[in-house]
Structures are given as C-alpha cells and as structure tokens.
Amino acid sequence: MSKKNLIAGQSGGPTAVINSSLYGVVSEAYRHPDQIGTVYGMVNGIEGFLAGRYLDFAEALPGDALKDLTHTPGAYLGSCRCKLPESLDDPMYPAIFARFEELNIGWFFYIGGNDSMDTVSKLSRYAEKIGSDIRVIGEPKTIDNDLVLTDHTPGYGSAARYVAETVREVILDANVYETRSVTILEIMGRHAGWLTAAGALARKYKGDNPMLIYLPETDFDQDDFLARVSECLEKNCNVVVCVSEGIHDKNGTFICEYDSSVGTDNFGHKMLAGCGKYLENLVRSKLNVKARSVEFNVSQRCSASMMSEADQQEAIMAGVYGVNSALNGTTGKMVSFIRRTDEDGTVTMECGLEDVNEICNKEKPVPAEWITADGTDVTDEFVEYALPLIQGTVEIPMGDDGLPRFASRK
Amino acid sequence: MSKKNLIAGQSGGPTAVINSSLYGVVSEAYRHPDQIGTVYGMVNGIEGFLAGRYLDFAEALPGDALKDLTHTPGAYLGSCRCKLPESLDDPMYPAIFARFEELNIGWFFYIGGNDSMDTVSKLSRYAEKIGSDIRVIGEPKTIDNDLVLTDHTPGYGSAARYVAETVREVILDANVYETRSVTILEIMGRHAGWLTAAGALARKYKGDNPMLIYLPETDFDQDDFLARVSECLEKNCNVVVCVSEGIHDKNGTFICEYDSSVGTDNFGHKMLAGCGKYLENLVRSKLNVKARSVEFNVSQRCSASMMSEADQQEAIMAGVYGVNSALNGTTGKMVSFIRRTDEDGTVTMECGLEDVNEICNKEKPVPAEWITADGTDVTDEFVEYALPLIQGTVEIPMGDDGLPRFASRK
Numbered sequence: 005m006s007k008k009n010l011i012a013g014q015s016g017g018p019t020a021v022i023n024s025s026l027y028g029v030v031s032e033a034y035r036h037p038d039q040i041g042t043v044y045g046m047v048n049g050i051e052g053f054l055a056g057r058y059l060d061f062a063e064a065l066p067g068d069a070l071k072d073l074t075h076t077p078g079a080y081l082g083s084c085r086c087k088l089p090e091s092l093d094d095p096m097y098p099a100i101f102a103r104f105e106e107l108n109i110g111w112f113f114y115i116g117g118n119d120s121m122d123t124v125s126k127l128s129r130y131a132e133k134i135g136s137d138i139r140v141i142g143e144p145k146t147i148d149n150d151l152v153l154t155d156h157t158p159g160y161g162s163a164a165r166y167v168a169e170t171v172r173e174v175i176l177d178a179n180v181y182e183t184r185s186v187t188i189l190e191i192m193g194r195h196a197g198w199l200t201a202a203g204a205l206a207r208k209y210k211g212d213n214p215m216l217i218y219l220p221e222t223d224f225d226q227d228d229f230l231a232r233v234s235e236c237l238e239k240n241c242n243v244v245v246c247v248s249e250g251i252h253d254k255n256g257t258f259i260c261e262y263d264s265s266v267g268t269d270n271f272g273h274k275m276l277a278g279c280g281k282y283l284e285n286l287v288r289s290k291l292n293v294k295a296r297s298v299e300f301n302v303s304q305r306c307s308a309s310m311m312s313e314a315d316q317q318e319a320i321m322a323g324v325y326g327v328n329s330a331l332n333g334t335t336g337k338m339v340s341f342i343r344r345t346d347e348d349g350t351v352t353m354e355c356g357l358e359d360v361n362e363i364c365n366k367e368k369p370v371p372a373e374w375i376t377a378d379g380t381d382v383t384d385e386f387v388e389y390a391l392p393l394i395q396g397t398v399e400i401p402m403g404d405d406g407l408p409r410f411a412s413r414k
Numbered sequence: 415m416s417k418k419n420l421i422a423g424q425s426g427g428p429t430a431v432i433n434s435s436l437y438g439v440v441s442e443a444y445r446h447p448d449q450i451g452t453v454y455g456m457v458n459g460i461e462g463f464l465a466g467r468y469l470d471f472a473e474a475l476p477g478d479a480l481k482d483l484t485h486t487p488g489a490y491l492g493s494c495r496c497k498l499p500e501s502l503d504d505p506m507y508p509a510i511f512a513r514f515e516e517l518n519i520g521w522f523f524y525i526g527g528n529d530s531m532d533t534v535s536k537l538s539r540y541a542e543k544i545g546s547d548i549r550v551i552g553e554p555k556t557i558d559n560d561l562v563l564t565d566h567t568p569g570y571g572s573a574a575r576y577v578a579e580t581v582r583e584v585i586l587d588a589n590v591y592e593t594r595s596v597t598i599l600e601i602m603g604r605h606a607g608w609l610t611a612a613g614a615l616a617r618k619y620k621g622d623n624p625m626l627i628y629l630p631e632t633d634f635d636q637d638d639f640l641a642r643v644s645e646c647l648e649k650n651c652n653v654v655v656c657v658s659e660g661i662h663d664k665n666g667t668f669i670c671e672y673d674s675s676v677g678t679d680n681f682g683h684k685m686l687a688g689c690g691k692y693l694e695n696l697v698r699s700k701l702n703v704k705a706r707s708v709e710f711n712v713s714q715r716c717s718a719s720m721m722s723e724a725d726q727q728e729a730i731m732a733g734v735y736g737v738n739s740a741l742n743g744t745t746g747k748m749v750s751f752i753r754r755t756d757e758d759g760t761v762t763m764e765c766g767l768e769d770v771n772e773i774c775n776k777e778k779p780v781p782a783e784w785i786t787a788d789g790t791d792v793t794d795e796f797v798e799y800a801l802p803l804i805q806g807t808v809e810i811p812m813g814d815d816g817l818p819r820f821a822s823r824k
Binding site: 079169181400412 | 489616687804806807810815820
C-alpha cells in the first residue's frame with residue numbers, strides 16, 4: 005500500500021484528557037513515517053471538515069508544542085454535535101469521502117462518546133460499501149463513563165477525581181461552623197450515576213460524609229430522603245449529600261421538574277433551578293435546618309489542576325494503540341480498556357478493540373449490585389473499581405503569568 | 415514576665431490558607447519556649463472557647479502533623495460568627511478573661527476578617543481597661559480582600575488564582591463549539607469586586623475572553639450590557655463575561671433581585687437564582703443566542719489544588735510576624751502587608767502592624783481608577799497588582815487513596 009495521510013477529529017463534549025488521546029494518535033503516527041505521511045486534524049469535527057476546515061499538526065503544533073496537548077482540557081480541534089444520516093445512500097457520504105480523497109487520507113480517527121461512535125460506525129460501513137480501504141477507528145471519550153464494552157472511558161478518571169477532591173474540600177468547608185447544616189451537591193450525569201458515585205471516594209472512614217449518595221439508576225423518594233437526612237443529622241452536625249442532576253421519582257419525573265410550579269421568569273421561560281436547589285429548599289422548609297446547594301460546574305470536565313495522571317496516560321495509550329491497530333488493518337472498531345488485577349491487587353489496564361456497532365447509541369449504567377439496596381449509597385465494589393482511575397497528579401507547565409500554559413489554535 | 419501560654423482562634427468564613435496563618439503562629443510559638451508555654455487552639459472561635467472548648471496543639475497535631483495545616487483549606491479549629499457586645503461592661507468580657515486566666519494565657523491570636531478584627535479590638539480594649547497584660551493580635555484573612563490598611567489579605571491570592579485558572583479553563587470549554595454563545599460567570603463578592611476582577615488574569619492577550627467584567631463598585635445597566643455583549647459577539651463567536659454576585663443598578667437594586675417577579679417556590683420561599691442565571695436568561699431572550707451561566711461555588715475559598723504558593727507563604731509569614739510582635743509587647747494590632755517594588759519590578763511583601771480599631775467594620779473597594787471609565791473592565795494597574803499574589807503551585811501531599819491528606823480534628 006502506498007503512503008497515505010492520517011486525519012483525526014474530536015466530537016461531543018470536552019473532557020480534561022480528550023487532547024491526550026489526540027496526542028497519542030498524532031505522536032504515534034509520527035513514529036511510522038514509512039506508512040503515514042501528513043497528520044491532519046479536522047477543525048470542529050466532521051461538520052467543520054465537510055466545510056473544508058482542517059489543519060496540519062506539523063504546522064499547528066510543531067516540535068515540543070505538541071506535548072502541550074497532554075495537559076490542555078477542552079477540545080483543541082474544536083468539536084461538533086453532528087449525527088450523520090441513517091441512510092448510507094445520503095449524498096453526505098460521498099461528499100465526506102471526496103474530502104478524504106483530496107487529502108489522500110488512509111486513516112481516520114474520531115475521538116468521542118457514543119454519538120461519535122455512531123459516526124465511526126457509519127463511515128466504516130460506508131467505506132466497506134464503496135470498497136474504500138480507509139481505516140476508521142473510534143477513540144473513547146466521555147466524563148459520563150457510560151460506554152459499553154470497555155472497563156471505563158478516558159475523561160471519567162479526571163472528572164471523578166475532580167468530584168472526589170472537591171467533595172472532600174466542600175466537606176471541610178461544611179464542617180467549619182457548629183450550626184446544624186445540610187449541603188446538597190449536584191453532580192453531572194443525567195442518565196448514568198458514575199460521576200456522582202465518585203463522591204464516595206471523598207470519605208476517609210465508614211460513615212463519613214457524603215452520608216448519602218443518589219444516582220439516576222434508582223428511583224428517588226422525597227419523603228424517604230427527608231427521613232434519612234434527619235437520621236444523618238442525629239449522627240453528624242453537618243450533613244453532605246451527593247445527587248446526580250438526573251435523579252427522578254418512580255414515575256420518571258425528574259426531581260428538578262418539581263420546581264416547575266414556580267412558573268416562568270420575566271422572559272417567559274421556565275425556570276429550571278436544578279434538583280440541588282429544589283432539594284435545598286425542601287430540606288430547609290421541611291426539616292427547619294440551614295441548607296445550601298452547590299451545582300458542580302463545567303470544571304468537572306475541564307479542570308487541569310485535578311487531572312488524573314492515570315486517566316491522562318490511558319488516554320495517550322488508547323491513541324497509540326488505535327494507530328497501531330489501524331496500521332495492522334483494523335477498521336470499524338473502538339479502542340477499549342480491559343482491567344487486569346494481579347494477585348497482590350495491583351490493577352493494570354490493557355487496550356483492546358470492540359465492534360463500534362455494538363457500542364454506539366448504547367449507555368452503560370452503574371450496575372445495580374454496586375448500589376446499596378436502599379438506593380442511598382454505592383458499595384465498596386464501586387470504590388475498588390474507581391480508585392485506580394483517579395490516581396496521580398499531573399504537573400501542569402505554567403506560563404509567565406503563573407497560570408497554566410494551554411495549547412490553542414491560532 | 416513569667417512564662418505564659420498562647421491561644422489562637424479562627425473566625426468568619428474559611429479560606430484556602432487560614433490554616434497556614436495558624437501554622438505560622440503555632441510553629442513560631444514553639445520557637446520561643448522560654449517565653450511561651452502551652453500552645454492552645456480555641457475550637458469554634460471565641461464562641462466555642464466561652465463554652466470551654468479548646469485543644470492543645472502538642473496533642474492534637476504532634477510533630478510533623480502540624481505541617482499538614484499548610485495545605486489544608488477550611489478552618490482546622492472550626493469557626494464562628496459571633497459579634498461581642500459593644501459595651502465593655504457586659505458580663506461576657508470578664509467571662510472570657512476568666513477562661514484566659516484559667517489557662518494562664520498571655521497571648522491571644524485571632525485569625526479573621528473585619529468582623530473578627532472587631533473582636534480583637536474589643537478584647538484588647540477590655541484588657542487595657544482591666545490592666546491585663548495579655549497581648550491580643552489580629553491575623554488578617556478573607557477571600558474578599560476588603561480589609562483596609564494592608565496591601566492585600568491572605569486568602570485572596572488563592573481565591574484569585576482559583577478564579578483566574580478556572581475562568582481560563584471555562585474559556586477553553588466555551589470555545590469548543592462553533593455555535594455563537596455567551597457564558598456568564600458569577601463570582602463571589604457582594605460588596606467588593608476584587609475576586610471578580612481576577613477574571614482579567616485569565617486573558618492571554620488584549621481583547622481575549624473574558625471580554626466583559628462587571629464589579630459591584632459601579633452601577634450595572636442592563637441595556638448597556640446587552641449592547642456590549644452584541645458588540646463582543648461581532649468580534650468573537652464565544653463570549654465569556656465575569657460578574658460579581660453583588661452587581662446592582664443605579665438605584666441600588668441587586669440584579670439578582672430582578673428575578674423576584676418569578677415568585678415563590680413550592681414552599682413559599684422567594685427563588686433567588688443569582689444574577690448569573692438572570693443575565694443568562696436576559697441574553698438568551700433579548701439577543702437570541704445560546705447562553706449559559708456558571709456560579710463559581712465554594713471551591714473559590716477551599717480549593718487546595720489551586721492554592722497560591724505566594725498566598726500560603728505570606729499567610730505563614732503573617733503568623734510568624736504576629737508572634738514576634740506580641741513577644742515585643744505589641745497588642746491591639748493587626749498584621750498587615752506592605753508592598754515593595756524593586757527597580758527591576760520584583761515585588762516583595764513585608765509585614766507591618768496597624769491599629770485594629772482603624773480596620774474593623776470597614777471595607778476596601780476596588781479603587782475607581784482601576785476600573786475602566788465605562789465600568790466594563792479593570793485596568794492594567796489591577797493586573798499588575800494582582801499577578802504577584804497568585805504565583806506558585808503548592809504540592810499537596812496525597813494519602814493512600816490518591817486524594818489530598820488534610821489535617822482534621824479527631
């Protein structure tokens with residue numbers, strides 16, 4: 005096969021390590037100059053690429069500058085939320101492959117979550133249909149950790165570390181005063197509770213805060229919640245509770261929707277204050293106790309300071325593995341992680357390959373057996389699972405201004 | 415003078431380095447065993463002390479454990495919000511001094527903001543009134559940076575670094591998509607805009623995001639705001655705006671109060687969504703653009719990962735300086751910082767002493783000359799002032815669980 009060029013793209017929501025996966029792909033491509041020519045990046049995913057937007061990594065991040073990707077959150081190439089047409093007869097497919105042809109692309113890497121794997125699925129199937137020998141590989145990415153057929157997903161470890169460390173700090177903050185108080189922490193995760201479950205890692209001993217953890221995998225009962233918060237207040241003056249943004253009652257109504265009776269704002273929009281704010285008000289009014297809520301913000305997916313080194317290194321490893329798999333002829337697969345536990349309990353991750361068609365458009369919830377029977381906590385098995393993923397601190401290079409030096413497109 | 419014991423207390427809201435000030439006081443006290451006997455800590459400030467709650471640092475944090483204070487946010491000793499009676503004839507004063515007498519206290523250190531300096535003022539005046547030779551020293555602390563007669567206040571540097579770094583990360587996050595968007599960041603500071611102003615440090619070049627910064631020191635005009643956001647959207651697809659929680663219009667009405675027409679929640683409470691949420695809705699409805707808001711949470715005052723090393727070291731220095739001042743007979747003073755700028759621009763901080771009566775119950779706003787005439791930004795002078803305060807990263811010791819190992823009371 006004659007020498008071909010490689011192109012990589014990013015898609016879906018940003019994470020702390022999506023650029024580390026990109027670094028893995030690009031740096032490994034450079035190690036195979038006999039087979040891979042120019043290494044391109046799609047700007048704003050497949051959508052930007054269709055509009056003719058791409059860059060050459062050798063020009064955009066020459067020499068050592070490429071390494072800055074490994075500590076830069078966000079999505080260096082820019083992202084998109086674009087679902088390709090279901091029918092492979094749609095004219096969008098030949099349009100995309102004409103672009104590939106123009107740039108003499110032989111390898112295409114797409115870094116993203118389950119929607120992005122749908123793109124990988126469709127493009128690899130279209131390639132097969134038209135007899136193109138382009139190799140299409142999916143690189144996993146999501147803070148939600150909800151991809152099937154992989155132990156976990158790059159991006160989750162850093163987000164989980166952010167949650168665990170921030171919950172531990174908020175507990176310090178909550179313990180400052182003697183006044184009885186309840187602090188509700190609302191954590192990202194509409195359908196899967198992996199990130200909220202990471203709040204359990206903040207505990208230093210059994211029974212420590214956060215005393216209650218609620219995931220969207222179980223039904224939330226407001227009366228039961230109030231009774232349990234009351235019990236907790238008997239044991240601990242300052243009670244901290246973690247809730248997923250997506251908790252709902254047994255009828256499927258999101259708890260945040262209970263605020264809908266508040267009506268509309270000045271502009272005619274429904275006010276959606278979030279389930280944390282709702283539960284704060286519920287606790288204050290029903291239990292007559294000081295209450296506050298904190299909505300963990302986008303820092304969950306873009307904090308550099310709390311990046312997990314394990315997560316960063318695995319993201320790079322997945323990129324490297326993907327390139328070598330493609331060079332060996334693999335296509336239509338997503339790189340996955342397989343956990344190996346030694347006799348002494350040491351956990352190591354190996355990469356594998358899974359059929360992308362079995363991954364796209366599916367979601368992996370926290371398993372029922374990792375949630376306590378009463379639905380108010382996670383089990384030790386979850387803690388054992390998650391701990392290896394949050395280990396290690398990445399040293400972030402600082403600029404002259406004393407703030408992190410991030411990679412950015414000109 | 416015969417050997418006396420020392421007691422230290424913490425008061426008001428927690429910060430990232432209030433425990434570093436405590437470490438400075440306690441570690442320096444240990445260096446003067448000829449003059450200082452036991453080193454005590456009040457638990458939950460003057461309020462807990464009155465109830466007989468205190469600890470002996472030699473038992474609570476023996477040996478190297480004391481050092482853990484320097485990377486532990488929150489308030490190790492616990493805090494209180496307690497205003498002592500105005501009249502020095504109140505029976506609370508002899509009650510406090512009887513406690514001091516019991517423990518043979520010769521030195522009392524109180525770490526806090528302007529309310530806590532009020533306590534220092536009253537107790538030092540009461541000591542003078544009754545002819546007690548107890549030395550009372552205030553150690554400054556507040557993320558708000560609003561204490562007068564000092565260049566800045568320990569706690570501010572770390573909070574400002576949190577804001578600057580997080581704003582820079584949120585900008586990365588905002589730049590991911592091509593869709594035009596406005597992101598409103600609501601930052602702590604009801605009366606003084608020091609912390610919101612730190613958003614300016616996130617810029618990498620002139621005109622970079624955050625494109626607009628609004629402090630409570632100026633009046634906020636909603637129409638002017640919308641016009642400026644529109645202008646910004648002409649230049650930049652993704653606009654990031656920083657606002658203080660305490661911004662208000664020319665009539666003194668807080669912008670967050672404009673949401674009051676929304677009415678009450680299910681429990682009859684007024685919904686207070688914050689000015690960020692209000693402005694998000696305003697921008698979305700009036701400019702027909704994607705908008706979101708992020709309320710920076712308590713991490714502003716309790717993040718260990720983003721602690722500023724300069725802030726930490728200055729907090730320790732202030733504690734050390736206070737002890738030596740007390741040993742020299744000083745009382746009724748607060749430790750202050752004086753800025754020295756060398757010819758080559760190097761900034762160093764020296765400690766000084768200021769009359770606590772001139773500090774308590776006063777607030778220092780951001781000077782008008784550091785705010786641009788149109789009230790939508792801060793000047794380069796502010797950036798020059800704030801940059802030295804956020805420098806340096808503190809290495810946080812990690813426990814077996816891979817999370818920060820913090821000091822805590824048993």
